[in-house]
Amino acid sequence: MFASPYGAAGGLFHALRDAAPARWDAYCWHPFVQGLADGTLPLPAFRRYLVQDWLFLIHFARAKALAAFKAESLDALRGKAVSLNALLAEMNMHLAYCAEWGLSEADVLAETEAPETVAYTRWVLDRGMAGDILDLEVALAPCTVGYGEIARRIAAHPGRRTEGNPYHSWIAAYSSDEYQALARGAAERLDRLGVTHGGEARFAKLAATFAEAARLEAAFWQMGWDAGA
Numbered sequence: 001m002f003a004s005p006y007g008a009a010g011g012l013f014h015a016l017r018d019a020a021p022a023r024w025d026a027y028c029w030h031p032f033v034q035g036l037a038d039g040t041l042p043l044p045a046f047r048r049y050l051v052q053d054w055l056f057l058i059h060f061a062r063a064k065a066l067a068a069f070k071a072e073s074l075d076a077l078r079g080k081a082v083s084l085n086a087l088l089a090e091m092n093m094h095l096a097y098c099a100e101w102g103l104s105e106a107d108v109l110a111e112t113e114a115p116e117t118v119a120y121t122r123w124v125l126d127r128g129m130a131g132d133i134l135d136l137e138v139a140l141a142p143c144t145v146g147y148g149e150i151a152r153r154i155a156a157h158p159g160r161r162t163e164g165n166p167y168h169s170w171i172a173a174y175s176s177d178e179y180q181a182l183a184r185g186a187a188e189r190l191d192r193l194g195v196t197h198g199g200e201a202r203f204a205k206l207a208a209t210f211a212e213a214a215r216l217e218a219a220f221w222q223m224g225w226d227a228g229a
């Protein structure tokens with residue numbers, strides 16, 4: 001498996017990722033991702049993804065706000081505010097892509113959420129509401145950390161096309177120092193929470209949450225992929 005560039009060896013993030021190798025790979029190297037890498041992804045597949053991802057990010061921002069609510073110290077609360085702002089910045093970047101594809105914010109908001117979007121986002125919110133901050137951060141991690149790893153996998157892919165690849169700017173955004181720092185930070189946060197919040201004793205349940213989030217991410221790619229068939 002691709003070596004994880006995030007989190008410490010022996011930390012919770014590595015343990016969760018290592019416990020779900022097939023699901024993690026099915027997410028991070030989905031045919032949709034491979035199509036982004038070599039530029040062969042059908043345009044309708046990307047358009048479908050783009051619209052649904054905007055709707056996804058709105059609910060993901062709500063989940064980040066829930067993490068702020070669940071923060072257990074003033075310092076943690078500040079950290080959650082930074083993380084929510086980073087997501088809002090990602091949403092702005094996303095709107096800029098939508099404009100490149102001829103889609104305004106109003107166009108996107110007028111679209112119906114796909115079942116895969118509803119399933120993933122509401123599941124994350126449910127995990128967060130039912131559990132504590134560690135349960136929520138584990139449910140959120142495949143999203144934040146996974147896209148960082150996906151960008152790195154694409155960069156390392158021998159079949160990667162940069163010249164004339166319509167998805168080049170998407171890849172560049174997730175390869176950027178800003179996004180990579182975000183992904184690194186999320187994995188490190190999990191490692192710390194694993195120590196302070198009994199990660200070892202709770203591992204079986206946390207691993208199930210992580211694997212489920214990876215499965216829902218892969219289903220999200222598949223939803224886009226199917227639109228290109």
Ligand SMILES: Cc1ncc(CN)c(N)n1
Pocket residue numbers: 053056057090142143144147217220
């Ligand atoms: C579905 C999904 N997963 C993850 C990301 C990266 N934050 C995203 N934009 N969309």
